[in-house]
Amino acid sequence: MTTRTTPNTLGYAILQLLERAPLSGYDLKKQFAASLAYGWYAHDSQIYPQLKQLEAQGYVESHVEASSAGPDRRIYAITDAGLTELVAWLPTALDDTRQKSELILRVWSSDLMPPEAFKRLLADVETQTREHLERLTSIRNRLQRRYGLPEVTTDPRQVGVMLCLEHDIQLARAKLTWLERALTVVETRAALSGQPLEAADMVEV
Amino acid sequence: MTTRTTPNTLGYAILQLLERAPLSGYDLKKQFAASLAYGWYAHDSQIYPQLKQLEAQGYVESHVEASSAGPDRRIYAITDAGLTELVAWLPTALDDTRQKSELILRVWSSDLMPPEAFKRLLADVETQTREHLERLTSIRNRLQRRYGLPEVTTDPRQVGVMLCLEHDIQLARAKLTWLERALTVVETRAALSGQPLEAADMVEV
DNA sequence: TCCAACATGTAAACGGTTACATGATTAC
DNA sequence: GTAATCATGTAACCGTTTACATGTTGGA
Numbered sequence: 001m002t003t004r005t006t007p008n009t010l011g012y013a014i015l016q017l018l019e020r021a022p023l024s025g026y027d028l029k030k031q032f033a034a035s036l037a038y039g040w041y042a043h044d045s046q047i048y049p050q051l052k053q054l055e056a057q058g059y060v061e062s063h064v065e066a067s068s069a070g071p072d073r074r075i076y077a078i079t080d081a082g083l084t085e086l087v088a089w090l091p092t093a094l095d096d097t098r099q100k101s102e103l104i105l106r107v108w109s110s111d112l113m114p115p116e117a118f119k120r121l122l123a124d125v126e127t128q129t130r131e132h133l134e135r136l137t138s139i140r141n142r143l144q145r146r147y148g149l150p151e152v153t154t155d156p157r158q159v160g161v162m163l164c165l166e167h168d169i170q171l172a173r174a175k176l177t178w179l180e181r182a183l184t185v186v187e188t189r190a191a192l193s194g195q196p197l198e199a200a201d202m203v204e205v
Numbered sequence: 206m207t208t209r210t211t212p213n214t215l216g217y218a219i220l221q222l223l224e225r226a227p228l229s230g231y232d233l234k235k236q237f238a239a240s241l242a243y244g245w246y247a248h249d250s251q252i253y254p255q256l257k258q259l260e261a262q263g264y265v266e267s268h269v270e271a272s273s274a275g276p277d278r279r280i281y282a283i284t285d286a287g288l289t290e291l292v293a294w295l296p297t298a299l300d301d302t303r304q305k306s307e308l309i310l311r312v313w314s315s316d317l318m319p320p321e322a323f324k325r326l327l328a329d330v331e332t333q334t335r336e337h338l339e340r341l342t343s344i345r346n347r348l349q350r351r352y353g354l355p356e357v358t359t360d361p362r363q364v365g366v367m368l369c370l371e372h373d374i375q376l377a378r379a380k381l382t383w384l385e386r387a388l389t390v391v392e393t394r395a396a397l398s399g400q401p402l403e404a405a406d407m408v409e410v
Numbered sequence: 411t412c413c414a415a416c417a418t419g420t421a422a423a424c425g426g427t428t429a430c431a432t433g434a435t436t437a438c
Numbered sequence: 439g440t441a442a443t444c445a446t447g448t449a450a451c452c453g454t455t456t457a458c459a460t461g462t463t464g465g466a
Binding site: 009012013016019037038039040041086087090091093094095096097098099100101102103104105106107108109110111112113117118120121124125128129132150151152156157159160161163164166167168170171173174175177178181182184185188189192 | 298
């Protein structure tokens with residue numbers, strides 16, 4: 001064992017969760033599915049092999065826990081080597097400007113869609129974003145009632161979580177602002193092209 | 206030829222660019238590297254095989270163009286089938302809420318970093334974001350001077366591009382707001398823990 | 411009796427990244 | 439001469455997604 005290569009990003013994501021508490025593969029799977037503002041996720045089929053790899057690398061260790069109700073669970077815990085590796089990784093440099101977005105990819109060619117189709121797309125994303133924002137704020141408010149504001153809370157473990165939530169809330173709000181703006185643009189253009197419009201016609205000629 | 210499976214996302218990204226003008230693989234590579242608000246990108250080594258695949262699927266066609274200055278270029282153009290496929294894909298539903306972010310992944314465990322390390326990380330991202338925002342606004346302003354506001358411009362091809370730029374500008378500003386906030390939180394907490402603080406001490410006891 | 415949740419995986423296919431490879435032309 | 443830019447690729451590896459596979463327990 002202990003083939004010491006560094007973990008990949010998913011590996012660090014799992015180490016972070018295990019640093020808070022020992023968990024089974026199934027627990028991790030639920031954590032990824034449930035937590036809204038965590039910055040990473042993975043499919044079930046990725047988690048179990050990844051845990052085995054982390055164990056082979058010596059970053060986690062596991063034991064089987066018998067259960068009276070249901071099948072046995074294998075519980076994973078972070079090792080000293082795992083914690084050292086995680087803490088060393090956290091402050092390393094990163095590029096957070098380049099991101100892929102299927103939405104933006106489509107907006108770029110939105111002139112190829114009929115206005116109604118584009119409006120429907122924007123409205124769908126707006127509904128999604130509004131629901132997402134509501135879930136984020138309700139969790140943030142719940143944490144804030146329990147632990148206070150991040151700058152003064154006595155539980156340091158909550159600071160990062162709250163900052164993540166605030167980040168995602170901030171971005172969701174900005175996206176909603178843009179969605180309103182985009183909708184206005186489509187509607188204005190549709191209205192202008194619907195009726196004869198001197199300024200536009202003159203440029204065409 | 207014409208193994209008609211639908212393209213993948215990179216395929217659609219390329220089809221969009223080719224819909225505006227025929228391009229070589231090298232041109233596409235430059236487009237991905239240069240355009241800041243396009244929603245997708247790819248490595249050079251992905252582009253050439255992807256173009257071959259799109260051609261095998263009948264979505265693009267190509268011819269070799271001899272050049273007096275430099276090597277020959279293979280120029281790709283979108284086909285009718287490609288345009289049909291692209292236009293059919295554009296308005297399809299999508300989920301734009303789940304996104305991975307290495308930054309957020311680290312913020313979640315920021316309590317494991319010394320405050321100074323976390324501050325340095327935030328400051329780096331802030332510099333990146335500020336530079337990114339400046340590039341975005343300068344392009345947006347240039348386009349706006351040339352074509353006018355997106356809601357009234359007479360060139361429909363520019364509408365999507367401008368909306369993409371406005372989207373990224375909006376999000377970059379929101380991120381900067383959050384970065385300031387996060388920095389305040391770390392600094393406040395560092396200041397409080399530096400000097401004896403009744404409220405905090407009492408809870409620890 | 412059937413469905414949902416618990417629990418752990420394997421296999422194949424697909425997508426993305428890094429490293430390697432080649433050779434011509436142009437500007438300094 | 440040498441470095442940058444033009445131009446096109448291959449190979450190996452790694453990471454992600456989708457589909458498949460199996461069996462238990464508890465509640466409606």
